Amino acid sequence: MAKLDLVKPNNGSQEEATPRHRALGLRDEDVRAMYRTMVLTRLLDERMWLLNRAGKIPFVVSCKGQEGSQIGAAFALDPTRDYVAPYYRDFGVVLHFGMSARDIMLSAYAKAEDPNSGGRQMPGHFSSRAHHILSGSSPVSTQIPHAVGMALAARMRGEKLVTYTSFGEGSSNQGDFHEAANFAGVHKLPVIFFCENNLYAISIPQDRQLGCAHVADRAIGYGMPGVLVDGNDVLAVYEAVSQAVLRGLNGDGPTLIEAVSYRINPHSSDDDDRSYRTREEVEEAKRNDALEVFRAELIGCGVWTEDDEVALREELRSVVDEATEYAQKAPLAEPESTLDHVYAK
Amino acid sequence: MAKLDLVKPNNGSQEEATPRHRALGLRDEDVRAMYRTMVLTRLLDERMWLLNRAGKIPFVVSCKGQEGSQIGAAFALDPTRDYVAPYYRDFGVVLHFGMSARDIMLSAYAKAEDPNSGGRQMPGHFSSRAHHILSGSSPVSTQIPHAVGMALAARMRGEKLVTYTSFGEGSSNQGDFHEAANFAGVHKLPVIFFCENNLYAISIPQDRQLGCAHVADRAIGYGMPGVLVDGNDVLAVYEAVSQAVLRGLNGDGPTLIEAVSYRINPHSSDDDDRSYRTREEVEEAKRNDALEVFRAELIGCGVWTEDDEVALREELRSVVDEATEYAQKAPLAEPESTLDHVYAK
Amino acid sequence: MAVKLYIDAIREAMQEEMRQNPNVFVLGEDVGLRGGVFRVTQGMIEEFGPERVLDTPLAESAIVGVAIGAAAYGMCPIAEIQFADFIMPAVNQIISEAAKLRYRTQGDWHCPLVIRAPYGGGVHGALYHSQSVEALFYHVPGLKIVTPATAADAKGLLRAALRDPDPVLFFEHKGMYRAIRDDVPEGDYTVPIGKARVVREGDDLTVITYGLMVHHALTAAGQLAADGISTHLIDLRSILPLDRETIVEAARRTGKVLIVHEDNKTGGIGAEVSAIIAEEALFDLDAPIARLCGPDVPAMPFSAPLEAFYMLNPTKIEDAMRKLAAF
Amino acid sequence: MAVKLYIDAIREAMQEEMRQNPNVFVLGEDVGLRGGVFRVTQGMIEEFGPERVLDTPLAESAIVGVAIGAAAYGMCPIAEIQFADFIMPAVNQIISEAAKLRYRTQGDWHCPLVIRAPYGGGVHGALYHSQSVEALFYHVPGLKIVTPATAADAKGLLRAALRDPDPVLFFEHKGMYRAIRDDVPEGDYTVPIGKARVVREGDDLTVITYGLMVHHALTAAGQLAADGISTHLIDLRSILPLDRETIVEAARRTGKVLIVHEDNKTGGIGAEVSAIIAEEALFDLDAPIARLCGPDVPAMPFSAPLEAFYMLNPTKIEDAMRKLAAF
Numbered sequence A, B: 001m002a003k004l005d006l007v008k009p010n011n012g013s014q015e016e017a018t019p020r021h022r023a024l025g026l027r028d029e030d031v032r033a034m035y036r037t038m039v040l041t042r043l044l045d046e047r048m049w050l051l052n053r054a055g056k057i058p059f060v061v062s063c064k065g066q067e068g069s070q071i072g073a074a075f076a077l078d079p080t081r082d083y084v085a086p087y088y089r090d091f092g093v094v095l096h097f098g099m100s101a102r103d104i105m106l107s108a109y110a111k112a113e114d115p116n117s118g119g120r121q122m123p124g125h126f127s128s129r130a131h132h133i134l135s136g137s138s139p140v141s142t143q144i145p146h147a148v149g150m151a152l153a154a155r156m157r158g159e160k161l162v163t164y165t166s167f168g169e170g171s172s173n174q175g176d177f178h179e180a181a182n183f184a185g186v187h188k189l190p191v192i193f194f195c196e197n198n199l200y201a202i203s204i205p206q207d208r209q210l211g212c213a214h215v216a217d218r219a220i221g222y223g224m225p226g227v228l229v230d231g232n233d234v235l236a237v238y239e240a241v242s243q244a245v246l247r248g249l250n251g252d253g254p255t256l257i258e259a260v261s262y263r264i265n266p267h268s269s270d271d272d273d274r275s276y277r278t279r280e281e282v283e284e285a286k287r288n289d290a291l292e293v294f295r296a297e298l299i300g301c302g303v304w305t306e307d308d309e310v311a312l313r314e315e316l317r318s319v320v321d322e323a324t325e326y327a328q329k330a331p332l333a334e335p336e337s338t339l340d341h342v343y344a345k
Numbered sequence C, D: 001m002a003v004k005l006y007i008d009a010i011r012e013a014m015q016e017e018m019r020q021n022p023n024v025f026v027l028g029e030d031v032g033l034r035g036g037v038f039r040v041t042q043g044m045i046e047e048f049g050p051e052r053v054l055d056t057p058l059a060e061s062a063i064v065g066v067a068i069g070a071a072a073y074g075m076c077p078i079a080e081i082q083f084a085d086f087i088m089p090a091v092n093q094i095i096s097e098a099a100k101l102r103y104r105t106q107g108d109w110h111c112p113l114v115i116r117a118p119y120g121g122g123v124h125g126a127l128y129h130s131q132s133v134e135a136l137f138y139h140v141p142g143l144k145i146v147t148p149a150t151a152a153d154a155k156g157l158l159r160a161a162l163r164d165p166d167p168v169l170f171f172e173h174k175g176m177y178r179a180i181r182d183d184v185p186e187g188d189y190t191v192p193i194g195k196a197r198v199v200r201e202g203d204d205l206t207v208i209t210y211g212l213m214v215h216h217a218l219t220a221a222g223q224l225a226a227d228g229i230s231t232h233l234i235d236l237r238s239i240l241p242l243d244r245e246t247i248v249e250a251a252r253r254t255g256k257v258l259i260v261h262e263d264n265k266t267g268g269i270g271a272e273v274s275a276i277i278a279e280e281a282l283f284d285l286d287a288p289i290a291r292l293c294g295p296d297v298p299a300m301p302f303s304a305p306l307e308a309f310y311m312l313n314p315t316k317i318e319d320a321m322r323k324l325a326a327f
């Protein structure tokens, strides 16, 4: 693994008295909301993994370890204004954009009511026009030019917004990343290219995946700023993405942000990671878990308590229970519906 | 057009007494050979353009204005050791690698004896196994991964060499460039990525083509050095490529070199450049013509005279005449041969 | 009605739709100041400006991918691929994305995208500026493919494509741009996607074809008519969906069918047309279903005699028609 | 002879060729320590080292493009595409480069490359881990395509592919990896590319198919045999080139032909097979040429009932066979 030299953006006031989030313009209820979505993301993730291991759902892809990056990014965006073309791990992002726990579970169970695809796609293939989430597919990186196209379209219509697209560090090697980033660079489009570097692409560690030290180093090749940020520091990510949003809205063009964290689970429920990484490495990564780090910070600055935690966990557990139960009972699509929606009626 | 800020590599001793080429380890006969190939390239180019305008050959693509880049690069390589995957303007490179004027003209006339393709491909689609020139196609940038593959294969076989691949600045936006450069970066392969930036991709000037200031800026994104060099300064190019060759042979991996010059002719014989650039701009560029610059330098340091020039021009004109005549008289391929070489016999 | 060039009909369709519909725009390589390498978009940047006639970087996957994003957002992009041969880098975006966006979201998102590409040979384009690429896509549900043979159809089909809510590949034969001219109706007409055209009616044999070959087959049919052999000639116009009804009806009518295309034979459009007939009209046939196509070689060479060997022409078609008529 | 799994036969072919021929090597995503996501290359990095079992960056066009360069140089690369669905970004390299290198140089350069890709559905792979992609390439002269249905054929065809001087696409049905096992001959045998296999002989109807469907059709044929209907069953094995002789002979023999494939129907392999028969054996037919294929939808859904609706199975095939037999 390459040694990471993290350049944190401005961390706000360093005085003990001013919590970082306030320096960033976040109210206490904002960071509580961020933490809430983070925990919901985590609980859903853990539940789905369990359901898969119990044979109840056929497949799951996990975002465990990347919630800091996702929540930090999502909360810097405006779900009523901006559009996202997320990648398959972005559960935290789509939850903030309006997907419900039930929607996620309907997708996990591949039920007819799944708003993403009616059960046609695997979990993690998010979509909702109502929630400004552009549908994604499985071939990696194809969503990146789509985000550029949405930004272009919005500008042609005079609509002020930014578009966000995410991808793994492995996927930043696909030609589509390069072509889309350059397109956005030439046309100064308000796109946020958000690389969630979790150090692995399935079994391939980043030093056998990336010729460069950092994905962010690629930004200069497209004439945009490249920002490297600790993905386990949710406020640092929030700040970096907020700056990118401002740039975009100001007409200053795109930004490439690389948020470094770790993929705690195997690549997917079909993967076994023991052949390519040590248990020690995974355990070590868990100690930097953004969720723990953020909770400690919130408790430290007095906006969160152990009691809040107990209450939140209880509440969210029942949200996840309800969602699971609902999804499990929901009907499957009719077989003949396979033939629907090839073309417009 | 973006203002170019050329970073010239070390120019050797600045003392009047030591000509630059000697500081680079080039003998007088070496630079005379370089100049000779440059002039041959130019004369062939001009002859083909004339033949096209006279309706004798259907198509021609010109390298006029890029000879400095091509000759500088080619002479830093070893045609008996190295392999090239050139792009369609690289007449100067393939001439140094062993193509004859006759070969070039046979291709221009699309005759059966054309060693590149037997007249199957357009001129500029170079190929010769004997001369270490890997066949190229028309879709731009597909040759770039091929050069990486040749370098990989050579390393697997323990053969010490470098591979060279060239492409325009427009073509550096194709996904294949990115994917290939990263592959070479990860595996530290001895590949020279040589971008001939002639400021236009057909009608598109570089500021609407490249999000970045310089193609060389992309190198860091693949973990390799990026070198920006004046393509009209043949010795500067020679030096940059020589350094890249050394890196490659030393196992230090690939290099990206951007040689900036100008495309003096329209994109091809089918193009009309008046709709997208002024005559003044073209005239201005002609004043920096590498051929003139290099001749002046050689005369200035006493390795070339006006008499040499007259003799060379006369000799090469007859080479071009002979090649043209031969090619014109050579037979076309048999119609039924269309069916040959789809698969091995 | 006025006689117009094929190329002008295409340009007019774009211009008229762009005047009516602010969502329509063109993007591609050199479509702006240069007006496209074939001049299809000539004059358009002057009328619509550089945002709606957008020069893009040299990257086909981005051209199509960006267009898909714009289409999903609500625009109606026309993505020009400079030569059909250069659509290959965009295959992933076309097949994985454009074709499947509606299906995978049950219609929540869709992709009103038109991809225009000049294809075809006989113009000294060599291996990579001559290819027919329609067979690469006609197996892909979710796409539509049209390839007009006349100026009138070009205009009407391009309008229809621009109003279609789903992705349409619009293949224009570069050999016809300035060689074909015909009566183009005035006003706001469309030609429906999925409907073939009966070019001439006849009873002795059916020829089914599309693109440039329609004109060659028509010439050949004229030669046969002089000898009292009457040809039923179908111009498919749409490759996907195919007009099964017209195909089957024509096969039934004459009992003899020759399918003609410039593209190479194996796995080409002719295979599906033949299979449809063998499925639905087998017992109406009086002769084996014949296909006359380009040879199965990787592409059309530059060298004139080789290109001529590859390309079909009226004489080769006439020979095949006479052989079939005499069966 | 020993009974072996389909997946093991593929691995063995690679291992044995790599032991014999230092030019053979594997490259792809996760082929090294992980042994491939399906474990096809398991254990190989341990035997051959990380240079000859080369983990690549996540970029299919580079995997194929680099392999082409290495093949031109004289190596025999095996490029693994993790799922056939992800071959799309490499289409330009495959069609523009690998398929045309020999042709455009008159054999001065050539490309002894094997591309392996797991394809096919019925495994809960959803839209993008279930596709059949062979029809995208069978129209491309210069390529060869094989898709073995048995362990014995898998090993013999992969060996043949690795010794072939031209590019071969080797499609392995992921549903068969661990579901199919059969007798694999000992020693250094090959199965010739371009030769179909007569799986069983029969006189009442012919079924022509390939891949997983061979097994389903065989089951169905067993059911029909119980009722005295005898099936002639052809496993194509090679998609390009097709074995015209065996196809035509089988059509002549029974006069009734059902073509079966998992892939969707329009423009699929069945179209060309049907067209060959309609061209060469029309008057030997006693029934329309039937095709039973996947439905013309963009891809196979994740949802179990939808996937089951999409996939063919022995019962659906049996029904179609009975219908044809009764014609």
Ligand SMILES: Cc1ncc(C[n+]2csc(CCOP(=O)(O)OP(=O)(O)O)c2C)c(N)n1
Binding pocket: A089, A138, A139, A140, A167, A168, A169, A170, A171, A172, A196, A198, A200, A201, A202, A263, A267, D029, D058, D060, D082, D083, D086, D089
């Ligand atoms: C074009 C393509 N090739 C291969 C795959 C198979 N695949 C799925 S995810 C993945 C690794 C992605 O790694 P990275 O981009 O780092 O994202 P991460 O999964 O680590 O979040 C691969 C190889 C794919 N989905 N698409």
Ligand SMILES: Cc1ncc(C[n+]2csc(CCOP(=O)(O)OP(=O)(O)O)c2C)c(N)n1
Binding pocket: B089, B138, B139, B140, B167, B168, B169, B170, B171, B172, B196, B198, B200, B201, B202, B263, B267, C029, C058, C060, C082, C083, C086, C089
């Ligand atoms: C994939 C692909 N798309 C489009 C083209 C058409 N085309 C040929 S050359 C060219 C411009 C190339 O510009 P650049 O890379 O700067 O090279 P230059 O011609 O300026 O040397 C274009 C668009 C092509 N050959 N291949």
Ligand SMILES: [Mg+2]
Binding pocket: A168, A169, A170, A196, A197, A198, A199, A200, A201, A202
């Ligand atoms: Mg990763």
Ligand SMILES: [Mg+2]
Binding pocket: B168, B169, B170, B196, B197, B198, B199, B200, B201, B202
């Ligand atoms: Mg250029």
